Amino acid sequence: xxxKGKAFKFGDGISTDHIIPxxxxxxxxxxxxxxxxxxxxxxxxFAKRVQKGDFVVGGKxxxxxxxxxxxxxxxxxxxxxxxLAKSVAxxxxxxxxxxxxxxxxxxxxxxxxxxxxxxxxxxxKVKNLTNGTxxxxxxxxxxxxxxxxxxxxxxxxxxxxxFVVNPGKNA
Amino acid sequence: xGQTLAEKILTxxxxxxxxxxxxxIAKVDVVFATDSTGPLTIRQFKESSFEAVHxxxxxxxxxxxxxxxxxxxxxxxHILMRKFxxxxxxxxxxxxxxxxxxxxxEDWAGPGDVILGADSHTVTGGALGAFATxxxxxxxxxxxxxxxxxxxxxxxxxxxxNGRLPKGVYAKDIILHLIGRIGADGATYQSLEFxxxxxxxxxxxxxxxxxxxxxxxxxxxxxxxxxxxxxxxLRSRGRSERYIPLQPDRDAVYxxxxxxxxxxxxxxxxxxxxxxxxxxxxxxxxxxIDQVFIGTCTxxxxxxxxxxxxxxKGKKRNSHTRLVVGPASQEVMLAAIKEGYIATLIExxxxxxxxGCTGCLGVxxxxxGNGEACLSTANRNFKGRMGNPDSFIYLASPATAxxxxxxxxxxxxxxxx
Numbered sequence: 001x002x003x004k005g006k007a008f009k010f011g012d013g014i015s016t017d018h019i020i021p022x023x024x025x026x027x028x029x030x031x032x033x034x035x036x037x038x039x040x041x042x043x044x045x046f047a048k049r050v051q052k053g054d055f056v057v058g059g060k061x062x063x064x065x066x067x068x069x070x071x072x073x074x075x076x077x078x079x080x081x082x083x084l085a086k087s088v089a090x091x092x093x094x095x096x097x098x099x100x101x102x103x104x105x106x107x108x109x110x111x112x113x114x115x116x117x118x119x120x121x122x123x124x125k126v127k128n129l130t131n132g133t134x135x136x137x138x139x140x141x142x143x144x145x146x147x148x149x150x151x152x153x154x155x156x157x158x159x160x161x162x163f164v165v166n167p168g169k170n171a
Numbered sequence: 172x173g174q175t176l177a178e179k180i181l182t183x184x185x186x187x188x189x190x191x192x193x194x195x196i197a198k199v200d201v202v203f204a205t206d207s208t209g210p211l212t213i214r215q216f217k218e219s220s221f222e223a224v225h226x227x228x229x230x231x232x233x234x235x236x237x238x239x240x241x242x243x244x245x246x247x248x249h250i251l252m253r254k255f256x257x258x259x260x261x262x263x264x265x266x267x268x269x270x271x272x273x274x275x276x277e278d279w280a281g282p283g284d285v286i287l288g289a290d291s292h293t294v295t296g297g298a299l300g301a302f303a304t305x306x307x308x309x310x311x312x313x314x315x316x317x318x319x320x321x322x323x324x325x326x327x328x329x330x331x332x333n334g335r336l337p338k339g340v341y342a343k344d345i346i347l348h349l350i351g352r353i354g355a356d357g358a359t360y361q362s363l364e365f366x367x368x369x370x371x372x373x374x375x376x377x378x379x380x381x382x383x384x385x386x387x388x389x390x391x392x393x394x395x396x397x398x399x400x401x402x403x404x405l406r407s408r409g410r411s412e413r414y415i416p417l418q419p420d421r422d423a424v425y426x427x428x429x430x431x432x433x434x435x436x437x438x439x440x441x442x443x444x445x446x447x448x449x450x451x452x453x454x455x456x457x458x459x460i461d462q463v464f465i466g467t468c469t470x471x472x473x474x475x476x477x478x479x480x481x482x483x484k485g486k487k488r489n490s491h492t493r494l495v496v497g498p499a500s501q502e503v504m505l506a507a508i509k510e511g512y513i514a515t516l517i518e519x520x521x522x523x524x525x526x527g528c529t530g531c532l533g534v535x536x537x538x539x540g541n542g543e544a545c546l547s548t549a550n551r552n553f554k555g556r557m558g559n560p561d562s563f564i565y566l567a568s569p570a571t572a573x574x575x576x577x578x579x580x581x582x583x584x585x586x587x588x
Contacts, residue, residue: 013355013445017553021560022533026242029210041555061356061389065553066532067291069211069307090360090391091291095307141194143321153309154219163321165194 001121003081003102005053009113010042012059016066016092018042020074028070035077050078055119057111058085062103063092072096082119084108084126084137097144100152106137173420175327176394177362180302180417184285191326191424197302200284202314203231205271206238207532208289210248211308213255216315223259225318230261233274238266238527241535269500269526272296272468275303276379277500281405281413282397287314292468292550294385298378299404300397300417305386325391326426327362328353329419332369334434339585341478342377343470343548343568345369345431346384347439351449353429359389361426364419366396369433375404376474383469384550387446438583440546441566444554452571455581461543463488463576465569466497466524467531470548473506475569480512482573482587488520489579495537497524519576533558546575 018041020034027034039046039056056075062085063071072095075083082102096103104119106126111117115130127134140148143165150156174182178189185195204212209232216224224230232252240246249266256263264274271288272295280286282300286293289311296303304322306314314320332345350357363385370378378395385393395401397417405414438452465471465479476498488494496516498504504526507513513523524530530537531549539545539562547557552564567575570584577587 015553017551017555021555023538023555023558025207025532025534026237026244028207029244029248041560061359064355064389065291065551066207067289067293067305067307068208069289069309072307087356087359089356089389091305091307094310098307098309141323143194153313154215157313157317158219162317163196163319165196165321 003053003119003121005055005081005117006051007055007057007111007113007115007117008046008050009111010056010058013061013064014042014058015064016068016071019071020068031070031073031077034070035074038074038078047078050080052079053081054079055117056080056083057108058083059108060086062088064089067091069095069099072099072101076101084111097148098153100148102148104137106135110135172424173422175362175423175425176300176364176396176417176419177302177325177327177392179419180283180285181322181324183283189324191324193324195322195324196319197285197322198319199287199314201229201231201275201279201286202311203233203271203275204289204308204311205236206234206245206248206252207236208308208311209252212289212312213251215309215312221316224261224315227259227261230259230315231264232256232261233264233271234266235264235270235527236532237534238525266527267501267525269503270468270528272383273472273499273503277408277502281410282401282415282417287311287320291386292383294390294393295379295383295468297382297385297393298375298395299401300395302392302394304391323360325360325362327364328358329425329428330363330365330431331367331428332365332431332433333367334369334432336369336433336436339438339570339588340436341568341570342373342380344436344439345433346381347441347449347566348436349429349431350384350388350447351439353388355387355445355447356389358385361390363388363390363393365394370395371398373400374474375400376472379472380469387550438568438571438585440571440581441552443552443563443565446550446552446566452567452581452583458581459544460492460546460575460580462493462495462537462539462545463572464495464530464537464545464547464549465572466495466529467549468499469550470569471497471499471503473503475548476503476507476512477510479569479573480515482570482584483519483576484515486519486577488576492576492579494519494521494576495524495530496521497529498526500526530557532556546572546581548572
């Protein structure tokens with residue numbers, strides 16, 4: 001699958017408290033309202049500017065902090081097609097895949113705010129159409145790819161009724 | 172080839188020879204969600220064709236994050252949780268009973284368990300030798316339904332702590348020192364496995380503090396061996412039968428090892444806005460603090476409250492510094508009342524808040540004003556954490572917190588010992 005959109009660039013250590021500020025936690029069962037404040041503490045204009053298909057591009061340790069799955073959900077609801085980062089905190093990584101939001105681990109140094117990107121999920125490549133550079137992203141475990149391919153963990157479990165892996169293998 | 176604690180537990184729970192890097196399907200012993208993540212867990216559960224939870228007796232819904240509720244939306248979330256627990260005949264822990272991680276330690280966790288919680292600080296259970304880790308709502312919904320989960324067996328960083336902790340230096344200072352050294356992503360996807368003579372002697376309260384913050388270095392679990400401290404703790408909780416000894420093999424293979432000399436440690440503080448931004452308390456003398464918060468799943472156990480009360484006895488909080496104290500559980504609060512600690516703290520000017528997460532996550536009971544600084548015994552100081560991005564959070568031990576409340580500025584607690 002090919003994804004195309006603009007980059008919104010963030011720094012290292014974007015936490016779940018940046019993504020969903022604590023002051024809005026009382027809205028946690030009102031996701032559309034919560035989505036209006038996504039990433040507000042990191043970039044107050046993000047929610048207004050982001051368009052369908054755009055990318056959130058982070059640095060190191062993206063999504064550290066709380067286990068709140070609302071964080072990847074509201075990023076997805078804002079229209080973001082994938083997150084690109086140098087590294088990602090593990091709970092956030094699982095949560096994003098579980099809600100069907102691709103997270104791609106790659107070098108993001110050559111991506112600037114507003115760059116046009118094209119992502120080839122199968123080939124594992126990110127093309128920066130603005131400056132002509134290209135990076136590859138690391139392959140995720142098969143089980144995560146399987147979940148992502150079904151659009152998230154619930155549809156995956158509905159289809160397979162169980163986790164499908166070869167135990168003991170470095171899947 | 173020997174095994175680490177993580178490999179041993181996951182070998183037993185997956186029925187495979189689990190080695191770092193393997194993907195395994197592990198049996199889950201205890202699974203829980205809170206009122207922060209539980210409503211979404213329940214919605215995901217109901218959106219699927221699941222009908223019943225796999226093991227209702229070990230499926231727990233904790234109402235602790237906003238308890239008692241400060242807003243009608245949250246009250247409605249609480250209704251949803253109570254109804255789900257009733258429908259599923261599972262366990263409900265309602266407002267005031269305490270913080271999930273404290274109650275998991277008191278009543279549920281045992282060595283060798285796999286525990287999943289819809290909260291990142293689920294790692295706290297590692298203090299009892301449980302492979303306890305946080306996940307999001309959907310993973311938890313599926314684990315509730317199937318009684319199992321998939322896990323990548325983590326590689327392990329062995330953390331060896333030797334030497335005698337100096338006066339005024341505590342478990343909190345060990346873990347803040349470690350995170351300052353390896354960074355907020357220093358153990359991402361890995362297990363932090365603690366050992367050494369200091370760890371062997373550390374009481375369960377201190378082990379819980381350290382395990383609790385393993386996630387602040389990105390770790391999947393923070394594991395302690397199961398030894399005589401574990402045995403004694405389980406006995407004191409009336410759960411002696413849960414004790415099994417559990418140690419890593421001598422020839423276990425580690426990703427890396429870190430040694431800490433406890434005798435050289437000093438009271439340590441994490442500065443805004445990241446946990447790895449550490450300094451010594453004495454280096455921060457003069458930093459004015461508007462609110463001191465002694466509470467949370469990190470440092471609100473009886474030992475912590477006793478240390479704070481010891482320093483505050485016969486003294487008063489500084490007139491410009493509010494002092495908020497929230498015990499970790501109802502049992503802790505009752506014991507602190509019986510021991511006289513709560514009276515001492517109130518006499519020193521403290522505001523006592525109910526057992527629960529309270530001010531830690533910025534919903535209620537201690538939200539900071541613009542430009543204000545809080546010194547907290549919690550585990551997280553991210554921008555906006557306590558409800559206001561225009562405020563500053565410092566993290567430290569209960570002793571440093573008590574000394575700071577007296578002086579009104581960050582204070583090395585050894586000045587009062």
